[in-house]
Amino acid sequence: MKLLRILDPFTLTLVCTVLLATFLPAQGHYVGFFDGLTNAAIALLFFMHGAKLSREAIMAGGSHWRLHLWVMCSTFVLFPILGVLFAWWAPFPVSPELYNGFLYLCILPATVQSAIAFTSLAGGNVAAAVCSASASSLLGIFLSPLLVGLVMNVHGSSGSTLHQVGMIMLQLLLPFVLGHLSRPLTAGFVTRHKKWIGKTDQTSILLVVYTAFSEAVTHGIWHQVGLGSLLFIIGSSLVLLAIVICVNIQVARRAGFNKADEITIVFCGSKKSLANGIPMANILFPAATVGIMVLPLMLFHQIQLMTCAMLARRYKRKAEQEASQASHKAARPVMEG
Template sequence: MKIDGFLLAMLAAVLLALAWPAPGAPGGILHLASVTKYGIGLVFFLQGSMLSPAAMRSGAAKWQLHLFVQAMTFVVFPIIGGIAYRLLSGMVTEELRLGFFFLCAMASTITSSVAMTALAAGDVPSAVFNASISGLIGMIATPVIMLWVGAGGHAMPPLLDTILGILATLAIPFALGQICRPLTLPFLGTRKKAVNRVDRFMIILIVYASFCDSTASGVWHRFSIGQLLVVALLASLMLFIMLLLTSLCAKALGFSREERITAMFCGSKKSLASGAPTAKIMFAGHPGLGMIMLPLLLYHQIQLVVCTILAGSCARDNTARAE
């Protein structure tokens, strides 16, 4: 089995931040606050440049499917997160409780949702539309949903400031990428792997900076291996619940097999690419930022493994049906 280099790099970044946080902490020699700020803008500019408006339009017609997926992402998931937030009181740190709710409030992924849907022979145009629109909705919906629990006693920026900050950091570069797409696509279209590496590199930098901040502030002294296991188990349970809910509800609503596959993969996934910069904006200055991001980090890795297995199973089932 091939080892995921991105996972190894992220693990190395976390371990480095725990062992030697000074370079990446505020005021450190790497000046990661500025680097990540402009790097995030570059990532979303590249995403905007790579996303095809034609692909979006071709999948836009199935509004019932899109409404279902977005309801799962921004209504059902946060409700489950709210229940988990209450139940976890006293079991894990406040930062981890907050992190679980933040995970549930996040938008869906784009790249992996579409890739898994394609592998499983689902409705790819609808997956492209759903995953893309989810990211745009999340720029406003996520801060609003987070009002339910606040910031665990830490002062959050005003809602309007948070939304404007997210729009300025994520939406404007994305829109500029779309505008510049006719000019940039001939160059970027042949360098998809390089674009993907830039995307992943910036995520790793944000994770590293966040964990450096938390380590330097001493937050991890309140963390234990037992809590890590609780986080991993709960993240796995959340994924299982959402995969089951999206699949069963989509079937009950009469969606086709291809649409059910799209609903399952788009409605159960959460975006680390959007989540990392969003957390950095929403919890700016929070000493426990690394711990807040931990549930999303673990969920991201678990969903990739589990959904890859599921997509392969769906693909084999589709092949068997065709024979």
């Protein structure tokens, strides 16, 4: 029961989706149906992401270039370097696809919603978080497939890296841009139905996961991944996330950022996007390997949520304690007077 309280409902649904794909995978004529449905769901997902992104929020946080520069370095330089070193070192005897999966998660962009939510909860610079996370998500559409071609010896069914970038722009960036351009017409609807749109996002991800794992199950994923491999993914994810968070905290403090900016750097620079990563994997990698390639990302996603939730609450408690101490100090001279 404790475990059920720790895991968020979406993660439990994600686990159920993997189990459904394990016991009832899409086969035969249903494969084409689910592929088409998944592509439509992904287009809707990125259309809604574009419709939710406010230009005012981008302008409000866009001037903080030093913060954004480090967040981009953390996302697209620090993470990939750690992933390359880890895959090169390969300290544990597990499937090479799992090491490739770790490398893949390291080159993905940051999340948008959770990075902003945790920054807000912890008392960080929300405007800068909106700008950094959104810029990371957009840059990732171009940078992530280029980094896949640069550092990963994996070839998808879509041909060359440039062709894959074109496919990603068509399937992800175009709906995003159309969604953003539609804001004059859709902004009110998006604001009124935030909860429903959040469910749409999650449903899109679940469809992609079901389709990917159905393909993986038919190619014997669970013969390649056992309990030892799952423990390896969890342990490695914890170590990777701890290193990145510690580096971000040290850089923020040594570079002279204030506490609000430090919080933004920590939460925007340590996230990896499940919403971007799974659709991209469908384009970048052969269908038979997508399931095992995204398994590290799926577990890392849950670990980053639980870790950052605890960290955000710690930042919030510390800020409240400091505010309480400051108010007591301010009240003393008045009482003495």
